[in-house]
Amino acid sequence: MGFRVVFIENKVNMKIKLDNIVIDNGERESWIPINDVNMIVVDNIQTTITGRTLCLLAQNNVGLIICNQEHLPIGYYSSYDNHSRISKFIGFQIQRNKEFYDKLWKDIVQSKLENQAQFLEKYEFSQDVINSIRAFKVEVVDGDITNREAHGAKIYFNEMMGESFSRGNDEILLNSGLDYGYTIIRSYIARLCVGYGLNSQLGIHHKNEYNRFNLVDDIMEPVRPIVDLFAYKLLKNEQFFKAHHRADLVNLLNHKILYKNKKMYLCNMLEDYVSDTAAFIAGKRSKIIFPEVNNYIGEENEV
Numbered sequence: 001m002g003f004r005v006v007f008i009e010n011k012v013n014m015k016i017k018l019d020n021i022v023i024d025n026g027e028r029e030s031w032i033p034i035n036d037v038n039m040i041v042v043d044n045i046q047t048t049i050t051g052r053t054l055c056l057l058a059q060n061n062v063g064l065i066i067c068n069q070e071h072l073p074i075g076y077y078s079s080y081d082n083h084s085r086i087s088k089f090i091g092f093q094i095q096r097n098k099e100f101y102d103k104l105w106k107d108i109v110q111s112k113l114e115n116q117a118q119f120l121e122k123y124e125f126s127q128d129v130i131n132s133i134r135a136f137k138v139e140v141v142d143g144d145i146t147n148r149e150a151h152g153a154k155i156y157f158n159e160m161m162g163e164s165f166s167r168g169n170d171e172i173l174l175n176s177g178l179d180y181g182y183t184i185i186r187s188y189i190a191r192l193c194v195g196y197g198l199n200s201q202l203g204i205h206h207k208n209e210y211n212r213f214n215l216v217d218d219i220m221e222p223v224r225p226i227v228d229l230f231a232y233k234l235l236k237n238e239q240f241f242k243a244h245h246r247a248d249l250v251n252l253l254n255h256k257i258l259y260k261n262k263k264m265y266l267c268n269m270l271e272d273y274v275s276d277t278a279a280f281i282a283g284k285r286s287k288i289i290f291p292e293v294n295n296y297i298g299e300e301n302e303v
Contacts (some may be wrong), residue, residue, distance in 0.1 A: 003267070005039045006032065007250045009243050011046040016053050038267060039063040039188060041250050043071055043243070063191040065184065071246060073183040078191050089197035092282045093215075102143035104280075104288075105205040108221050109149045111290035113137040115225035116156045118293035122229065129159040144205075149221075160232065176241040177231040181249045185223055188253060188267065190216045192274040198281070219277055222290045223270070227252065229293055251299075258295035 006021070008014075013024045020031040021040075034056055042049075045068065057064055058079040066075040117133045120126070132155055136148040161174060190213055193200045203214025211217070230252050234245060253267040260272065269291055279285040 003038060003265070004032065004036045005041070005250055005253050005267070006037055007041045007043065007247045008047055009043045009247070011044055012048075014040075014047065014049045014053050016050065016056050019056075021053065021056075034060050034062065037062050039065065039184075039191065039253070041065045041067070041073070041184070043067040043246060045069050061191060061195050063187055065187050071241075071243070073180065073187070076187045076190065078187075078194055089278065089282065090199045090202070093199055093202045096281060099142070101204050105144055105218070106140050106142050107288065107290070108204065108218060109140050109144045110137050111222035112149065112224065113140070113152045115222055115291075115293040116152060116228075119225045119229050119232075120156070120159060122293070123232070125159050129155050160228075173238060173241055174231065174235055177235045177245065177249065178228065180241075180246055181227040181231050181252060182220070182224065184250055184252065185227055185270070186213065186216055186220055188270060189220050189223075189274060192271055193219070193278075196274055196278040198274075198278050219274060223273075225293050226257075226266075226291065226296055229296060230255070255299055256297040257291060258297065259291055260289055263297065 006023075008023065010025060013026075015022050015024070016034070017031070019034050021034050021037060023030045023032070037060075040057070040062065042065065049064075054064075054077065056062075057077070061079045064077040065073050066077070068074045113133050113136055117130045117137070120130045120133070133152045136152045139146065140148045161172070190200055193216055198215060200213050200215045201211070203211075204218040206214035206217045208214060227249075231249065234248055235241070238245070253265070253270075255266050256263055257266050257269050258264075259269040264272075273289070273291060276285055276288050280288050
């Protein structure tokens with residue numbers, strides 16, 4: 001599996017030569033071995049991509065995110081069911097009963113709430129709010145039928161950005177950063193789910209019949225506060241959401257984090273995490289190790 005995330009913000013032509021992705025801007029060509037790449041983000045609507053390139057991207061399980069003229073990710077292209085045992089894993093997903101998924105969702109929500117509390121601690125927000133979120137964590141029951149996740153999210157974002165903050169307000173700069181960062185991580189996890197034979201439509205808690213990525217949205221919940229941590233640091237003193245901010249958010253996949261007592265890239269951590277989730281659903285692991293905000297390290301030059 002590749003290790004590079006390619007961010008394209010200028011008009012280029014993408015093609016394949018000798019198993020290399022060739023990025024041609026009209027003046028020079030950049031060659032990147034396709035085996036080195038795990039995701040490409042195209043943030044220029046004048047970029048052209050050959051059909052052969054799309055075929056090779058799918059064959060090598062390289063994800064492709066397309067952004068619109070407002071620089072917002074609006075499309076994701078990936079390989080289709082390229083795992084040799086896809087039907088077997090779908091069987092595991094279908095055979096698991098509601099009790100199994102309700103217990104797993106409880107673990108996911110508790111992990112997310114703990115990471116939200118850790119985020120607020122890092123920036124020295126109100127201890128009362130931190131205590132409340134941790135109290136919600138203790139109160140979570142199987143299936144989170146009392147909706148502790150939503151209660152925690154409300155006071156979490158209000159503490160971070162003020163009582164008037166709304167996640168649905170596109171005019172708030174941080175929302176743009178969060179949405180962009182979430183989409184990058186969501187797309188990356190979707191690619192991993194395909195690679196490990198999981199059907200991303202069969203969710204743990206999310207059950208929207210129109211959502212192709214129900215399972216992805218479930219799996220990424222504990223990771224969201226890690227995106228929050230970086231996006232908040234990146235944008236808290238900024239007035240505009242610029243190209244270099246978008247590139248920085250894409251590069252979050254190349255930041256370091258401690259996971260299972262090992263220092264690794266965030267993209268590698270996500271692969272381990274999705275692999276563990278697949279093995280847990282298949283009955284080959286007894287538990288899932290969730291990533292923690294406190295274990296986020298940062299960029300390589302910060303380590």
